[in-house]
Amino acid sequence: MNNFQFFNPTRIVFGEGQIKQIDSLVPESARVLVLYGGESARKHGTIDEVLSALGSRHVEQFGGIEANPGYSTLMRAVEQIRSNKLDYLLAVGGGSVIDGTKFVAAAVNCDGNAWQEILVNGAKNIKSALPFASVLTLPATGSEMNTNSVITRYETKEKLAFSSDLVFPQFSVLDPTKTYTLPPRQLANGVVDAFTHVMEQYITYPVNAKVQDRFAEGLLQTLIEIGPELLAKPSDYSLQANFMWTATLALNGLIGAGVPQDWATHMIGHEITALHGLDHAQTLAIVLPGILQEQRDSKHKKLLQYAERVWQITEGDEASRIDQAIEQTRLFFEQMGVKTRLSDYRITADAIPAMIQQLGDHGLNQLGEHGDVDLEKSRRVLEACV
């Protein structure tokens, strides 16, 4: 097991009807900004429920945060907070809204140019942040219990990430009934996203981290068990509850503590989204099987373990068991209704050079747990994904 630090002070408030707990968790004197994305949180009554829980506190609202939260939009929220002396943020939404709120929380106290200070110069420049919390309506990214945030600057087509211990949500309300109204595509994307988060932290090389492996396998098995059922019965409380908690645990630092991590699939996938506008999870479903094939030698032992423990594949020689496990992964994504080939999205081999160019431009030529996924390997991965 590698050395690690694990720290996660976010309080999870889990269960139907728990939005009302906000009243006891937000300071009584707080001047609150409720941030949200589109109109679904309002239409389905979640915003009203949140406002009701906030009672007589001074509350303002800020809507319209994009699916890829935009810098300009978020800076308008910063202005509203400064003008009206607000001091507590409450994100109502999925990963986009929560990611955006993390940036807003850090930007309010930032004297200089927030994009430069927080996203370009990096988290060490963040000295303080407004306290904030979240009400999760779309399980997928784990943003409700981590410090990650990805922000887009549409004017310059830049997309940068930051992370800081100062932007842990103080608490996150996970009410599984709030996900009943999600469209099937978002639900399926969430399952694929959470699944891939686990794989990025699990399928590397063994460091004898037995518990981290068992926990990762438990999360994968759970997603495999509930994923297809969830699509069929989106209003099943038990299924949504298991999905919600699994997606949170997939990226809250726990299974990644003390183990190597990959993330090549995410990095290559980001470029496909940037160039062709595919959903994030669609790119993961395309790239992950390709990465596993390309890296099958260096990932050999963990792929065999994955085959046996997650898919119960014990027949055939080692190469065949690995092939079966990768194929099962692809089939699971397809079963979730997420296509796994570039050609399924009308992207042909002609488009690959531009993706490789972008990876190179962004300095992403040493990806993976060994840093050995260079541009040539990324090209082979993408060619195998057509």
Place this chain on the structure above:
Amino acid sequence: MNNFQFFNPTRIVFGEGQIKQIDSLVPESARVLVLYGGESARKHGTIDEVLSALGSRHVEQFGGIEANPGYSTLMRAVEQIRSNKLDYLLAVGGGSVIDGTKFVAAAVNCDGNAWQEILVNGAKNIKSALPFASVLTLPATGSEMNTNSVITRYETKEKLAFSSDLVFPQFSVLDPTKTYTLPPRQLANGVVDAFTHVMEQYITYPVNAKVQDRFAEGLLQTLIEIGPELLAKPSDYSLQANFMWTATLALNGLIGAGVPQDWATHMIGHEITALHGLDHAQTLAIVLPGILQEQRDSKHKKLLQYAERVWQITEGDEASRIDQAIEQTRLFFEQMGVKTRLSDYRITADAIPAMIQQLGDHGLNQLGEHGDVDLEKSRRVLEACV
């Protein structure tokens, strides 16, 4: 899945050589009291390593905290802190020292009688506590990442527990090399203790909490895999690392979130320790198989799941599979060198009425996840354990 809140802000600092991180985690101006138990922490150099990490800070020491931390002893630490205006506590030891330090942290700011206020009246009376951290030298209780504390008042033979969010360790250093010198009995006890902690939160009735079940099973499987090897090779870094992290995760709130919990084994075991002085883990090894047999009907589904997923028992009818799983549990404890019968400790059936009397005196007549373990059931359990 039941509704739950999960909150755990303790920072885990894991790995060989990590005691040096204390320097960056304790405030520079802190006036520190280092608390420990017997002389082993000093003899093996851990205290020196801690003092070295604390550098030029004002540091005092307080040794002699008992295996069952005693109220009178701890109140002497409280006096030292008040007299010398110390403001940060550092526990170096196992569960006893950390439990004791939690009490000290809360008692320092307690105006009235600390026993009465904190342990009798309960945690709601605790309004503040000194900040503290721990360096773990004996994995078992999970105290390094939870808020539980059990304190003994030897004068009156009382043993009471408290828990408060104010007594989370700020951080805990888990250096697996610090456990190399543990005597085999303490190592074996630690494995049995951690195993039973998981069982108390896992073998109840199903609430469709898939991840909690998978995580619990992963911890049990890990203990089964590493336990006997650990006894044979106590200086194996990888084994001790896996044991240490498993024991912490067994009782840090994670696997118990959103599920029913039992704890009858612990409650009955406490009375055996009180009357006959057995090690805590010895009592668990005796009582757990008895409780599982007595409660096999209400625990039926989880016992079958345990049999299949943890012990790979799939042959035979359901009753036989449950019998095999309970027997495997007992054999595992025996394999760890922890005896599983009262008679192994020269306790005969004559001693049972006094234990039942004590349970009754302590109001422990509605134990278990259904509250249906009354004194009659406890008597049957103990009789089956002779």
